[in-house]
Amino acid sequence: MTGAPAMTDSLLAVWHAYRLPILVAVSIFFVTLRVYTQSQSRPKTAASSSVPVSPRGQSPEKSQKLDAPAEKPIAPQNPTTKEIFKPAPKSVKPASGPKRVQGKKKPAKTIGGRRPSNEDNDNGPPVSFIQPIVFFASLTTTTERYANAFFPPQLHDISYIDFDDFFTTVPPSSSPDTRYVYCILIPTYNIDTVLSTFLGHLDETHNDFRIDTAPLANLAGYSVFGFGDKEEWPTEEQGFCSQAKEVDRWMAKLTGRKRVYPLGMGDVKSDAENALKDWTEGLLDIFGDILEYGGLGEGVRGSGDAMESDEEDVEDEDESQSGKKKSSTMVDLEDIKMNGDSAAPLPVDFTTVGKAVTVTETAKEMVPKTSPTYTALTKQGYSIVGSHSGVKICRWTKSALRGRGSCYKYSFYGIKSHLCMEATPSLSCSNKCIFCWRHGTNPVGTTWRWKVDEPELIFNGVKEGHYKKIKMLRGVPGVRAERFAEAMRIRHCALSLVGEPIFYPHINRFLEMLHNERISSFLVCNAQHPDQLEALYRVTQLYVSIDASNRESLRKIDRPLHRDFWERFQRCMDILREKRSYQRTVFRLTLVNGFNVDDEVQGYANLVEKALPGLVEIKGVTFCGTSTSAGAGLTMKNVPFYEEVAAFCVALNAELERRGLHYGIAAEHAHSCCILIASDRFKVNGKWHTRIDYQRFFELLEREKADGTPFIPEDYMMETEEWAYFGKGGFNPDDERWFRKNAKPRPTHLIPAEAQAQVDAHVQAQDS
Structure with a gap:
């Protein structure tokens, strides 16, 4: 009688230990099946597999190869999740420094009442390849674990990239008919992390007079998925996935409203896996549409076309007029006191172009005891x-x-x-x-x-x-x-x-x-x-x-x-x-x-x-x-x-x-x-x-x-x-x-002979 409960407990333990890879494998199978089925009724164009690698994500030995001409990617006939998001040859590093990037998308035209296809696309070269670039941020490795589960290991950690390489200008593509889609996975923290710096960069880029207000307009599109904790922040109004929402809002401005798929959100303690799977499947659907029709389509929300509503701009106006006063970057000289009883000086950071940082009485703790930073350290x-x-x-x-x-x-x-x-x-x-x-x-x-x-x-x-x-x-x-x-x-x-x-x-x-x-x-x-x-x-x-x-x-x-x-x-x-x-x-x-x-x-x-x-x-x-x-x-x-x-x-x-x-x-x-x-x-x-x-x-x-x-x-x-x-x-x-016990001797044959000779010569000269 005790055998059955014991077996049940062991099976339950196995399920808890391996449920993530099992769920991932099942979801990838169904995604692959769905894409395969849809591809039979579409022209045989597909997504490219090359993903540009940030020059900061590799050592210079590897980056020396970046100057070599990139080969044109060969599109698989039946793309799967693994094929779309797999690593590939490195791209040429973009020029450093801010650039003025022009590129507002022209309104798509209907032809005989139908949606335009690649052959009808008059907005630049036809789109034959989609290169998804996946970005993520992770402090407690939860987001990184999900990113690696649903996408291949070739990812970009936001902590280790130069923001100018990807979010001030679009990296150069390997071929003229290739377009990028940014897929961004963002957790939300109530403490200062690299996400705060990232959001500040997006703000600065949009408001920098030297750069076009939509420098990422050449992207095929973008989409953001946020991870949150409903135990701490039950609703969006209370802060659930608030930083992901901010990234989504700024990316809409920087791309000229090219949101290819709505903002996805998942609770890390309940439905994150299912929500991320649904979001991934939706992205694959949209990739197919872009490849078939050459764009997001006329009047589609997030397409950036003429018929799109200006809801986000209206929201910004409402926010500025509703009593939520935005902090000004300008200080009237008449307001500056020069006598001894003046208030504490305002901290000024002359390296940024964004909003001025002001000290408030409710300053946050750098490392609160309830924060993931505290846990990690x-x-x-x-x-x-x-x-x-x-x-x-x-x-x-x-x-x-x-x-x-x-x-x-x-x-x-x-x-x-x-x-x-x-x-x-x-x-x-x-x-x-x-x-x-x-x-x-x-x-x-x-x-x-x-x-x-x-x-x-x-x-x-x-x-x-x-x-x-x-x-x-x-x-x-x-x-x-x-x-x-x-x-x-x-x-x-x-x-x-x-x-x-x-x-x-x-x-x-x-x-x-x-x-x-x-x-x-x-x-x-x-x-x-x-x-x-x-x-x-x-x-x-x-x-x-x-x-x-x-x-x-x-x-x-x-x-x-x-x-x-x-x-x-x-x-x-x-x-x-x-x-x-x-x-x-x-x-x-x-x-x-x-x-x-x-x-x-x-x-x-x-x-x-x-x-x-x-x-x-x-x-x-x-x-x-x-x-x-x-x-x-x-x-x-x-x-x-x-x-x-x-x-x-x-x-x-x-x-x-x-x-x-x-x-x-x-x-x-x-x-x-x-x-x-x-x-x-x-x-x-x-x-x-x-x-x-x-x-x-x-x-x-x-x-x-x-x-x-x-x-x-x-x-x-x-x-x-x-x-x-x-x-x-x-x-x-x-x-x-x-x-150490059983320590292996150092392989002296790997030591450069020239280095050894220089050291020996110097020591001998000192002794003499």
Whole structure:
């Protein structure tokens, strides 16, 4: 009697485990059957399978092939969902920058009372191929999972594309009779995500006087599907699929009302799969109509033809006249108070053309506890402090607690990893770097528009979170008791976790709290906030990330949100040069093969010559092995071998010597794939002094506060250990080097022989 219930339970478990692929397979079967049936009564024209790939979605090695002429796609006679949405050859990259794109669709004419066909189409060349381009956004991977289930893997994550490549102008097609249809899958969040930036871009594009109001009019059409949660937002009026509705509204404006299929909406907790299946089938029907009749048809809602109603324009007018006042981008000079009792200054972002950002009393939290961002970051090991700060344990902290070595900061600067706290007062960033470990899970923005937590709350919160995580390691095998006891007193703080620390409005007060407890400060910024960098107080060591040596490489690898990112970058170089006289300044170069290594030594030397940093850290990129990394164009092929990093350092050092700049290769930490080039100001009697005397630093800092006595980096430097010198590996002999069990030896045959030869020659020259 117990066998039947057990079998029922097992079948139910199998059904819950595999219901999604089963439903997808069944839906694809019926879609295929339906399209096959319809195709028998239509001319044998079909949809093309080539989908253009964003240049940001691939490494430059792959993009080198983009200049090759694209072959004309061959249309299958009986298109299926897989054939319509399958990956295909790459298209030529569109020219960068805004373009004026003309192209209003002429009203379709009836011929003998019938709808026009391809042969009758007088609006440009006939349409023989449809290329659907699928875009999606996903923070919790739910939308990505649905997109991959209903469409092939060749998709575009909105987080990893350049909006100008697709939403300012239409990408060039592989043949004149090919037209694109944009299929956009959008979830809705009540927090700031990349969708907020995307909507802002659509707004700016439509209102930019340099660009035609409908720059995407050359598309065959578009359609949007939204994912929402009816438990949180039961109705559309309460916010169900609100961001999808916004995207649909802006796309109607940008395409000249070429909505090929109505906005689809699905509840992720009930009917999302069925709703998406219905929407997909409807799209396939419309694709067939476009191929057969050459367009959407006269008078069809969403066609953009003359007979279409202007309902959306009327809605916009009603909204502006119904008491919902739109924020103005203009400020009357007479309204600006110049006396001391004036209100707080309005934050202005000069890199955008859209609506001005104003601070309101009801500012939102950057990372609410109920948000998917909070869930994603805590799953990654973060402790979220307040509404916009975080702290996390580094893997080197665990390693140091077990006596298995500290990170490169111990070899270079004398920081023991188990005494170091990694934290950030701002989880938001203005870049979307391809090598960022947080791929789309942390907020982005160009101006601070969130609630601001007090620095006292952040300081106490990050310390409490760090100590809690240290205590959780007390039961880990191999942890040394004396190091565990030492770890309960934070000595150093690396403000480099994620996001942009100087983005936080009260960063200087936060730094003062660190220094008051004699906690050293290592602050890393991304060279995109020159005003904040200029106003920054003294820190123990100031880093600026230098991820590329020229404008185009920086755009590809950092994917900045600021339009004037290169000008901001250059201004930060000037500020860094000014600070070098009293501040330890560091360039941090992250090398990514195929992006910022080849033929860029001269460019990096130009930047060093301009800013004259005291130190230059050069490290190879770390691949975190996620699917989102691959979506950004990063694979293991982009990770350089240590010998390649060393060869790059040798070449850069030689170029600096050739220019008469006094630098040299001072130290290395091979385990971290990191090498340090230092200015000769840190060289005394032929020996490097890159380490920091932290006690002396705080003594000098307190004296400066008391009587204003200035001090310089040379006043608190210490001699570098011999074992950290270049060519000696950089591993602390007091620790025990640990190797993974059954670890395979590194394939030395893959290391470029030229790189190995350069490193060997430099080390031999140093020894002699």
